[in-house]
Amino acid sequence: MSEFDNVTAPPPPPSTTEPAPSDQRTMALAAHLLGIFTWFIGPLIIWLVNKDDASKGFVNDQAKEALNFQITITIAFFICFLLTFVLIGALLMPLVGIVNLVFCIIAAVKSNNGEAYRYPFALRLVK
Template structure:
């Protein structure tokens, strides 16, 4: 004789009535990210360029990672600022390695001056809704 009582550890499936439609499936993943408004794009672009003056590559990296899927402009400008700041990081490392000779202090000063000047130029261009390109950089992030 078989026992017809359901096992409490097994999940119960609701009985499907003949001709009834199955329930709609829920989306498998999270909802797509909401797009960024043009005013917010401008603000975050300014911060990506100007943030490198104070925080180095950290500011554009965080901005790019957060907004890269939400805005084409922030994806582009975040990568642009990040690549420039990573290039300056290499210059800082070379400057500190060669600080014991006179050229190291010149390299450090030049890297600092480039960060300030081109960071401000990038922020001003972003405030005018322009896509800024740095005059020199090594492309690490494509």
């Protein structure tokens, strides 16, 4: 038994043979980009609106992914805020902001192309 047996991989992207419709790709793009400006509120609203519609699987998947990432970023900002009392948080907070910006833009471009994007280090709290 190796030390990597207990490590879980992120869920695979949904397998579809046909590309997602244009309106679903646009909503997925909006979910990722709204995360930059509204943190978890924008992706949460998009996910709540579309979660019960089975025909909008791509939007549901990408909104959940954006929501999970924004929750992770919120936790990281809170930890950075606590670490500002030791001065290292002031150095880490801009870094977390840049990571959020870069990964949200990459995710938005990928989802607009119809590809399901998985953030590399998001806590998957919403399933």
